[in-house]
Amino acid sequence: MSRPTRNREPSHEDSSHWISFSDLMSALLLVFLLAVVLLVLSLTYKQQELVAQQAEAQEAESLFATQRDRLETQVATLSEREEIRSALVREISTELKGRGIAVEISEDAAVLHIPTSALGFDSGSYEIHDAHRGVALTIGTVISETVRQDRRFEALDTVFVEGHTDSEAFSGLEGTGNWGLSTFRAISLWRLWEEELPPRTALTALLREDGQPVFSVSGYADSRPVEISQASEQQMAANRRIDIRFTVKGPTADELADIVDGSIGASAAGSDS
DSSP states (O other): OOOOOOOOOOOHHHHHHHHHHHHHHHHHHHHHHHHHHHHHHHHHHHHHHHHHHHHHHHHHHHHHHHHHHHHHHHHHHHHHHHHHHHHHHHHHHHHHHHTTOOOEEOTTSOEEEEOHHHHOOOTTOOOOOHHHHHHHHHHHHHHHHHHHGGGGGGGEEEEEEEEOOOSSOOOHHHHTHHHHHHHHHHHHHHHHHHHHSOGGGOGGGOBOTTSOBSEEEEEOTTSSOSOSOOOSHHHHHHHSOEEEEEEEOOOOHHHHHHHHHHHHHHHHHHHHO
């Protein structure tokens, strides 16, 4: 006859084992949740950092594009002014030649060469003789009318009336030598224009945006000869001349520096991002 079976009570050892396993699972779950939270935070931070970098890159690209556009505008403006200068110098030359006055222009159409045959400067002299005054006034009139047309003088910075001499040493004008002689040749032509050109063609009335005169006078002695060899009187006479040099307004050093600094800053910002 068999004995009745009793339900076995769980031992203390079994209960402890079950509790330890539950604690372990809870701990693992907690670790997993913490890992998930850290991963989410890390991804969020990376996303924010990426968004910030993209914003910086876009800002740098926009700044660089702005600086590039400014530079392109400066170049386009300067190119346009140079084209205006070339056109008016060629027009002056063509008009004077049509009136029987022989002049030449430089290869870049920036300088008008007026030979001594037109103004009659004797060696060692800065006087414009009566026989040449009419030609000198015609030159001034044509220059004035041409630069005034469509207010093209506004594209110019300065028009230099430059005097030149041959290589023969000059001892007059209180020891200023050929430098003084060349300058006085330019002054003689300018004074003739100033005194005898009618108000409608007066070159002295042409002013730049800053209120300064467009025309200026200078002398270069024999430092810029058109004939290097001066063995003959004809070669020496070719160097006794007046040059009319037309310069155009360009960007200032500060404007260019501002563009360069902006471009460097944009490039650095783009590299960092």
